[in-house]
Amino acid sequence: MYKDVLRSIDGVSLFPVVAIIIFTLFFVLLLIYVFRMSREKVDHFAAIPLQEDADLTPDFSPEKNLS
Amino acid sequence: MSVTQSKPAASQTIKQPIETFYYDNEIVRKFAIAAVFWGVAGMLVGLIVAFQMVLPDFFLWDGVGPLSFGRIRPLHTNAVIFAFVGNGIFMGVYYSLQRLVKSRMHSNWMSQAHFWGWQAIILSALITLPMGISSAKEYAELEWPIDLAIAVVWIIFGLNMFLTIANRRERHMYVAIWFYIATWITVTVLHVVNNLELPVSFVKSYPIYAGVQDALVQWWYGHNAVAFFLTTPYLGLMYYFIPKAANRPVYSYRLSIIHFWALIFIYIWAGPHHLLYTALPDWAQSLGTVFSLMLIAPSWGGMLNGLLTLRGAWDRVRNDPNLKFMVVAVTAYGMATFEGPMLSVKTFNAISHFTDWTIGHVHVGTLGWNGFLTFGILYWLIPRMYKTKIFSKNLANLHFWIGTLGMILYVVPLYWAGWVQSLMWKEFDADGFLVYKNFLETVTQILPMYWIRAIGGTLYILGVFVMIYNLVKTAYQGQFVKDEAASAPAMAKEYQKPKNEYWHRIIERKPFQMLVWSLVLILIGGIVEMVPTFMIKENVPTIATVQPYTPLELQGRDLYLREGCYTCHSQMIRPFRSETERYGEYSKSGEFIYDFPFQWGSKRTGPDLHRIGGKYSDAWHYQHMLNPRLTSPGSIMPAYDWMLDDVLDTTLTDTKIRVMQKLGVPYPEGYDRQANADLAEQAEGIAQNLAKELDDPTLVEMKDKEIVAIIAYLQRMGTDIKATAKEE
Numbered sequence: 001m002y003k004d005v006l007r008s009i010d011g012v013s014l015f016p017v018v019a020i021i022i023f024t025l026f027f028v029l030l031l032i033y034v035f036r037m038s039r040e041k042v043d044h045f046a047a048i049p050l051q052e053d054a055d056l057t058p059d060f061s062p063e064k065n066l067s
Numbered sequence: 068m069s070v071t072q073s074k075p076a077a078s079q080t081i082k083q084p085i086e087t088f089y090y091d092n093e094i095v096r097k098f099a100i101a102a103v104f105w106g107v108a109g110m111l112v113g114l115i116v117a118f119q120m121v122l123p124d125f126f127l128w129d130g131v132g133p134l135s136f137g138r139i140r141p142l143h144t145n146a147v148i149f150a151f152v153g154n155g156i157f158m159g160v161y162y163s164l165q166r167l168v169k170s171r172m173h174s175n176w177m178s179q180a181h182f183w184g185w186q187a188i189i190l191s192a193l194i195t196l197p198m199g200i201s202s203a204k205e206y207a208e209l210e211w212p213i214d215l216a217i218a219v220v221w222i223i224f225g226l227n228m229f230l231t232i233a234n235r236r237e238r239h240m241y242v243a244i245w246f247y248i249a250t251w252i253t254v255t256v257l258h259v260v261n262n263l264e265l266p267v268s269f270v271k272s273y274p275i276y277a278g279v280q281d282a283l284v285q286w287w288y289g290h291n292a293v294a295f296f297l298t299t300p301y302l303g304l305m306y307y308f309i310p311k312a313a314n315r316p317v318y319s320y321r322l323s324i325i326h327f328w329a330l331i332f333i334y335i336w337a338g339p340h341h342l343l344y345t346a347l348p349d350w351a352q353s354l355g356t357v358f359s360l361m362l363i364a365p366s367w368g369g370m371l372n373g374l375l376t377l378r379g380a381w382d383r384v385r386n387d388p389n390l391k392f393m394v395v396a397v398t399a400y401g402m403a404t405f406e407g408p409m410l411s412v413k414t415f416n417a418i419s420h421f422t423d424w425t426i427g428h429v430h431v432g433t434l435g436w437n438g439f440l441t442f443g444i445l446y447w448l449i450p451r452m453y454k455t456k457i458f459s460k461n462l463a464n465l466h467f468w469i470g471t472l473g474m475i476l477y478v479v480p481l482y483w484a485g486w487v488q489s490l491m492w493k494e495f496d497a498d499g500f501l502v503y504k505n506f507l508e509t510v511t512q513i514l515p516m517y518w519i520r521a522i523g524g525t526l527y528i529l530g531v532f533v534m535i536y537n538l539v540k541t542a543y544q545g546q547f548v549k550d551e552a553a554s555a556p557a558m559a560k561e562y563q564k565p566k567n568e569y570w571h572r573i574i575e576r577k578p579f580q581m582l583v584w585s586l587v588l589i590l591i592g593g594i595v596e597m598v599p600t601f602m603i604k605e606n607v608p609t610i611a612t613v614q615p616y617t618p619l620e621l622q623g624r625d626l627y628l629r630e631g632c633y634t635c636h637s638q639m640i641r642p643f644r645s646e647t648e649r650y651g652e653y654s655k656s657g658e659f660i661y662d663f664p665f666q667w668g669s670k671r672t673g674p675d676l677h678r679i680g681g682k683y684s685d686a687w688h689y690q691h692m693l694n695p696r697l698t699s700p701g702s703i704m705p706a707y708d709w710m711l712d713d714v715l716d717t718t719l720t721d722t723k724i725r726v727m728q729k730l731g732v733p734y735p736e737g738y739d740r741q742a743n744a745d746l747a748e749q750a751e752g753i754a755q756n757l758a759k760e761l762d763d764p765t766l767v768e769m770k771d772k773e774i775v776a777i778i779a780y781l782q783r784m785g786t787d788i789k790a791t792a793k794e795e
Contacts, residue, residue, distance in 0.1 A: 019591045023332055026588075030328055034321045046316035048167060048241045049307050 083557040086236070088171050089550035092452045094178040095162045096547065099445060101182070102154035103535060105189060106441070109146030110528045116140050117521040120672070121514055123695070123703045133197035135705045137631025141208040142196040147433060148206060148296060150189045155441040156300040157185070157224070160247055162448060163307040164228065167244055168235030169555040177227035184220035188213060199629035200270045204285050204664050206292050207261050211272045214262040221258070225251045232578040236555040240578060242323040246303030248578060249331045249585040253295040256589065260597075261288035265726050267719055271625070273726055278659025282342055282667055283351065287596055290338035297432060298400075299331065301440055305373050305397065308444050312389050318375035322368055329365035331585060333358055335592035340411035343420065344641040345667060346656035351596065352413075358592075359411030366404035373397040388463035392443030395471060399435025403428065418493075421637055421671040423513070424485030427478045434474045434527060442466070442534060449538050453545030462537040470530035476523030484516035493645040501648055506674040511701050610657040612790040615732045616783065618720050618742040619749040623780030625723075626773055627666065630707065637668035638677040638784070651678035651785070658788055661732050673704055680786035685753055686760035688778045689769075710773040715750075717743050750775045 118125045119136045126134050133139075165172060172178050191213050195201075201208040209217070228247065232240065261284055264272035276284050310317050317323055339347060339355030374397055377384060384390045406428050410419050419425060450457050457463060491509040494502040503509050616624060627633075640646050642653040654677050659665055683691075690697045693711060695704040721739035728734050747770070754770035757763075769775055 019595050022591060023588075026332075027329065030325060034324050037321065042320045043316070045239050045241065046310075046320040048237060048239065049163070049243075049310050050314070050316060 083559055085554050086557050087552060087554040088169075089552055090165045091161070091172050091175065091178065092547070092551050093549050094172065094175075094182060095158055095448070096452060097182050098154045098158035098161060099448065101186060102151055102158055102441060103445070103531075103538075105146055105150030105154060106438075107528070107531060107535070108193075109143060109151050110524070110531065112139055112143040112146060114521070114524050114528060116143055117517070117524050119705065120703055121517045121521060123705050127705060132199060132630070132707075132709050135630070135707070137634050137705075138197050138199055138201075138629075140634040141201060141205075141631055142193065144206055145192050145196065145208060146189070148292070149192075152297055152301075152433070152437045152441070153185065153189075155437070155444075156250075156296075156304070157181070158448075159304040159308065159444055160228070160300065163243055163304065164231060164247065166553075167237065167241045167307065168232055169237050169553065170231055170234050173227050173230035173234060177223050181220060181224045181227060184216070184223065188216050188220060191216070195270070199631075201628060201631060202262075202264065202272060202274065202664065203628035203631065203633060203666065204261065204274065204281075205289055205633075205669060207258075207285070207288060210270055211262070211264050211266055212269060214258070214264075217258060218255075221251075221255060225255070229578055229582075236558050238558055240581065241307070242317075242320065242327060243303040243306040244578075245327050245581055245585075246299045246306070248581050249327070249589070250295050250300040250303070252582050252586050253291065253299075253331070253335070253589050256586070256593065257288050257291050257295065260593075261285060265729060267722050267726050271719070273663040273723075273730060275663075275730060276665075277661060277663045277730070278665050279346055279348075279656045281663070281665040282345065282347060282659075283339065283596065285665070286341040287335075287338035287593070290341060291335055293429075293432070294334040294337075297437055298334075301437060302326075302330075302369055304440060304444060305369075305393075308440075308447060309373055309376050309393055309397070312387065312393060312443070312447050313377050313380045313383065315376065315380060318372050318378060322372045326365050326369040326372060328588070330362075330369065332588045332592065333362050333365060335589045336596065337362055337411065338596065340416070341669065342667075343411070343413050343416045344643070345639050346654050346659065348656075354596065356411050356413065359408045363405060363408050367401060370397055370401040370404070373400075388457075388460060388467055389443045389446040391464075391467050392439045392446065395467075396436050396439035396443060399431050399439065399474075403432040403436060406431070417641075417643065418489045419485060420641075421669070422485035422489045423481040423516070423670075424489075425670065427481030427485060430474075430477055430481070434470075434477060438527075439470065442470070442531075445534070445538060449541050450545065452551075453542050453547050455541060455545030458537050458540035458544060462533055466530045466533045466537070469526050469533070473523045473526030473528075473530060476526060477520050478523070480516035480519040480523070484513035484520075487516075488513050492649070493643070495645070501645065504649070506649070507699055507701055510672070510703060514703070608655075608657050609660070610655065610788060613658055613660060613787040615661050615727070615734055617749055617779070618724065618746040619776050619779040620783045621723060621727070621780075622715060622717065622720065622746065623776035623778070626710070626777045627780055628664075632676075633666045633668045635668075635670065635672035635704070636674070636676045637671050638665075638675065639667040640675055640677050646675070650675045652788060654785075655788065658785065661727075663727070663730060663732075673702075676781070676784060678785040680782050680784040681789075684760055685756040685778050685782065688781055689757050689761070689766075689774060692774060692777065707777075710777060711769070713773045714771050715773045715776050717746060720746060749779060753778055 115126050115134075116136055116139055119127070128134075161172060161178070188209075192209055195210060195213065196208060200210050202210055228251065232244065262274075263276075264274045266272045274281055306317055306323060336358035337355055339351045340359045341355075343352050343356070345352075374394065377390070377394065380390075384394055409415055410424070410428060419428075446457060446463055488509045491503045491512060496502050638654070640650045640653045647653050658677075687698055689711075691699070691704075692707040694706045694708070695702040720742045724734055724739040724742045728739075750770045753775040754767050757769055757775075758766040
């Protein structure tokens with residue numbers, strides 16, 4: 001059955017291979033990018049969720065309320 | 068007011084005027100209330116079905132169908148997934164998205180339409196599922212008009228989200244938003260592909276796929292519903308709310324980028340691990356196993372990223388109940404995502420599949436990961452939106468402990484039950500015969516475990532009631548901030564690209580590109596699985612004697628779907644000696660070509676039914692449906708006595724035949740006009756049999772009742788292949 005299904009589709013065996021190549025290329029590029037990101041930028045991005053309490057919502061600081 | 072003077076990347080935008088705007092907390096509160104409300108409802112239904120497994124008549128009245136296990140088990144799963152977790156997702160997304168992009172939701176109107184539309188869909192599920200209006204595909208049971216409504220509401224949600232992102236004041240899209248975008252686009256694709264169906268009436272449809280093909284599409288959907296409804300949006304919430312609750316940035320932002328892309332790519336391939344040892348082609352099964360194993364890497368990367376965010380703050384975990392909930396949630400995620408790949412290994416799967424192990428596994432995910440993360444977020448969110456402290460930390464701790472205990476009491480007995488039952492199914496004596504020939508013996512053996520599970524579930528839900536009391540008291544002592552003021556500089560219209568900007572930064576800046584790339588990545592996996600699947604239709608080895616169902620059998624099959632028989636019975640005999648010995652010849656893919664939808668099932672609370680045809684007399688089935696305890700003392704199956712009273716609805720027989728013809732079932736031209744005559748003749752025959760076998764002439768009157776249709780279907784099931792043997 002395995003072979004019957006495969007035979008009927010031209011080049012189906014290439015499907016997973018092509019897919020994995022696309023992903024590996026993407027993944028390698030991603031790794032290169034990720035590790036070349038500057039420390040400064042990474043810190044800024046990581047701090048985005050914490051910004052509003054610190055200085056953008058001056059009239060409401062939850063930290064004070066949940067002691 | 069000081070504004071981001073120390074933030075390095077804000078230096079480009081500092082010249083922009085500061086704008087004041089208001090976050091919409093009202094919509095967040097609405098979704099929070101809905102999540103808790105439907106959570107309780109969904110868990111209560113879960114509790115009812117848990118008790119029905121030990122007390123078959125629990126919550127049932129004679130002759131009343133809507134509350135029987137097969138109908139409300141789908142209600143439980145749909146309510147918990149789409150109502151509890153669904154509203155939980157929207158609560159978290161609406162809160163975090165506004166703050167991450169520093170902008171109010173784009174449209175109040177869309178937010179409200181999304182909210183009320185989603186609740187209306189849940190309400191329609193609450194009405195239709197107990198009525199037996201079901202397309203009988205797990206977690207996609209809702210019928211086509213509701214499917215359309217889901218699509219509309221989902222698109223409103225997406226539009227509102229994308230327009231909000233487009234109006235943002237923070238150029239970088241924080242990683243949580245990527246998870247939201249990937250969730251949205253993938254769920255859209257899954258929902259559409261799995262729910263392609265041809266309507267028979269307003270409340271009945273047949274899927275366009277049959278048998279093996281339907282099984283692959285369904286579990287591609289089922290698996291990825293877990294991935295992209297129960298996992299990715301909650302990972303987004305984890306990346307926002309754990310840093311918030313711990314008041315420190317995520318452990319590694321770099322890791323979160325890798326986590327995101329690897330996870331969404333690999334997840335989509337793993338669906339076939341739900342179909343190991345079935346009639347699905349081998350290559351697809353292997354694909355599912357390999358990608359499931361690979362999935363450990365990004366899953367655990369994400370889990371560690373969440374847990375390590377608490378580095379140096381573990382002392383606070385001791386004090387903050389919300390952090391306790393979050394830590395247990397992420398740990399449960401880690402356990403479930405380790406266990407999942409293990410259960411995808413064929414050796415383990417041969418033991419675990421169709422048993423309670425699977426039920427235990429998914430409840431680590433839902434009770435632990437989704438439940439506890441939702442509770443942790445609620446304990447953090449409600450006091451903030453009401454500008455107050457939590458009413459009682461002690462009560463929150465109490466909730467945490469009884470919830471944790473409930474979860475352990477739920478999960479551990481089911482693991483135990485799963486392994487015990489599976490080993491009993493497979494045990495042979497010295498002469499090579501099955502030790503437990505009667506399936507029922509293996510069920511009664513594990514009933515004590517079902518009792519403990521029901522107690523665990525009760526504890527868990529008691530914890531939720533403690534939380535509700537605590538949160539209501541919190542709300543009363545505070546003052547709700549409907550529109551929360553915030554200010555930020557506008558985002559510069561002209562963006563000065565840094566000179567050596569990398570390609571990925573461009574994606575991060577552009578929500579639409581993020582959507583397209585996420586789509587491309589999930590489609591790669593989808594297409595590789597699907598294209599061969601769609602070709603399979605022509606390539607499933609045909610078995611000459613496999614014929615379309617007769618009209619009466621087709622009607623009987625629709626009753627099988629209506630009653631949700633698939634929630635307890637599989638129709639898939641795996642090629643193990645223990646199964647062929649117990650049930651008969653193993654299932655072949657060619658036997659299912661007229662099954663719209665497939666009914667292989669995923670759990671055997673009762674025995675497999677694929678070779679039930681001809682095994683017992685018509686009279687046996689009649690008595691078994693009247694009261695299963697008559698034929699099988701100790702059985703936990705509910706009675707289906709209403710089938711003996713209710714007249715079979717034959718008004719749609721001709722339409723059903725025509726729809727089947729459109730789907731490629733080779734009924735002769737014009738057969739729709741003759742179908743009901745054939746149906747009556749076959750029904751008459753079965754009724755005569757019943758009268759003769761039970762020595763009761765009045766049973767001839769059963770000929771127009773539903774019972775004869777379900778008997779006809781059960782007696783047909785899996786018999787076509789035996790005709791081959793006779794011919795030879």
